[in-house]
Amino acid sequence: MSIRYPNGKAYQASKGQNKKQPEKKFSFSNRGMTLEEDLNETNTYYLERQIAVIHKKPTPVQIVNVDYPSRSAAVIKEAYFKQASTTDYNGIFKGRYIDFEAKETKNSTSFPLQNFHQHQIDHMRSVLEQGGICFVILRFAATEEIFLLEATHLLQFWSRQMNGGRKSMTKAEIEAVAYKIPIGYQPRIHYISVIEQLYF
Numbered sequence: 001m002s003i004r005y006p007n008g009k010a011y012q013a014s015k016g017q018n019k020k021q022p023e024k025k026f027s028f029s030n031r032g033m034t035l036e037e038d039l040n041e042t043n044t045y046y047l048e049r050q051i052a053v054i055h056k057k058p059t060p061v062q063i064v065n066v067d068y069p070s071r072s073a074a075v076i077k078e079a080y081f082k083q084a085s086t087t088d089y090n091g092i093f094k095g096r097y098i099d100f101e102a103k104e105t106k107n108s109t110s111f112p113l114q115n116f117h118q119h120q121i122d123h124m125r126s127v128l129e130q131g132g133i134c135f136v137i138l139r140f141a142a143t144e145e146i147f148l149l150e151a152t153h154l155l156q157f158w159s160r161q162m163n164g165g166r167k168s169m170t171k172a173e174i175e176a177v178a179y180k181i182p183i184g185y186q187p188r189i190h191y192i193s194v195i196e197q198l199y200f
Contacts (some may be wrong), residue, residue, distance in 0.1 A: 030038040035139045038188040045187040054091030084125035097132040104139035110168040124151040
């Protein structure tokens with residue numbers, strides 16, 4: 001199957017991607033999981049215990065060529081990634097709409113704003129204007145630290161950048177206004193506990 005980006009360029013997997021990777025060694029603290037995997041596991045925990053209903057939005061793909069080798073099977077031969085969607089996750093908690101983006105960086109002293117896109121910023125602003133709860137979950141991979149940063153603060157950092165200021169948020173700035181979320185076992189990233197304190 002060939003998948004293409006909106007500009008028509010073909011998607012190519014990195015070399016060795018299909019080869020069996022050696023098993024990762026990891027500590028209990030992160031178990032070798034990505035931020036997305038940890039959040040998906042957390043959201044499953046919330047759903048199973050009827051705490052909240054939060055889902056990851058699917059990546060939009062436009063299918064342009066399908067082969068039907070048999071009546072009971074269809075094989076996608078060509079598809080394009082559509083324009084990126086808004087934010088990663090949305091759902092509901094105690095009757096309030098929840099919407100958030102999840103990002104991680106290998107940088108240990110700052111978080112580059114280039115990780116975000118203008119359409120995501122515009123979307124977050126619209127969610128806030130409608131009274132929704134909107135935030136970003138930031139992970140510093142080097143130190144295994146995770147923060148919940150309310151969208152109002154992210155919008156301020158973004159505005160500073162657009163007005164000629166620095167193109168990143170320093171870790172000190174994030175620590176001053178964000179909420180640190182410890183990595184646990186069940187759930188992995190208990191961000192709802194922060195939302196509970198802030199809004200309920």
